[in-house]
Amino acid sequence: MDLNLNILKKNGLSVTEGRKKILDLFLDTEGALAHADIEKQTDAAFDRVTVYRTLQTFVDKGIIHQIPTIDNSILYALCKHNCEAGLHHDNHVHFICNICTKTICLDDVTVPDVKLPKGFKPTQSAMVVTGICDECR
Amino acid sequence: MDLNLNILKKNGLSVTEGRKKILDLFLDTEGALAHADIEKQTDAAFDRVTVYRTLQTFVDKGIIHQIPTIDNSILYALCKHNCEAGLHHDNHVHFICNICTKTICLDDVTVPDVKLPKGFKPTQSAMVVTGICDECR
């Protein structure tokens, strides 16, 4: 059975062309994707709305996660570790290259714990590092 | 001389009503502001475009900085440490409260250094922690 099919079924999702195609894109992509990337790389085969809804569904199911960025854009990337529906525990650092502008999941670099002031209870933390990636230097 | 006036002049900016008012807002606000907050709190006294341009100018001059968020929104906060034009070195952790949804600059919590894989050169890093803040618990 295909990998994408497998993932969709495991999460109780109907298997449709759009979901298979978009999931494939993520499986084939090193790094993160924005909504616009997906539209472009699928040749607008699917309606914008479908892409939005598919991404939201994948996030809800814990298949992909959102990455915080400093500009106004949402980036998505595959969850490498089994995230349950509604509960993500991706804990790796994301790197944004200033030259090629790619966002790369540094799966081996975990977000360090920080000591918060009294009264703050953390549930999730994210870290984004910008700079020059290994391919652009 | 007023503090806001001082800041504007130091950065070689013309002193206008809009800039004074918006800068005052930041000086009076604990935490971060979104474009929408500013419109609301100035009673739409200024055109949306003016607010956009003012924020951009302040970022360029190193007066305020942008905060990465996981949803599609840009947040701005005062730079507490003297940032030069075009080069920000705010290095504190940002905390987003899941209950009151405020974003708080934890000025005393610095972003820890992480060891990146070979070939990656960092220039800036940001850390966002979500959870429950000291006032909401």
Added chain:
DNA sequence: AAGATATTTGCAATATTGTTGCAAGTTTTA
């Protein structure tokens, strides 16, 4: 202090991005 120059503002138009309801189409279930 007043006019010349430079900068900023507001408006209008336009672009981009994201959301919702609903009917038609597709997938799953039994």
Added chain:
DNA sequence: TAAAACTTGCAACAATATTGCAAATATCTT
């Protein structure tokens, strides 16, 4: 294979962001 459940695309809409340009305002110069 038919019924039920779910997904898609369309259309309309809403929110957010950008640009050019003329009018208004601030700064500079003397």
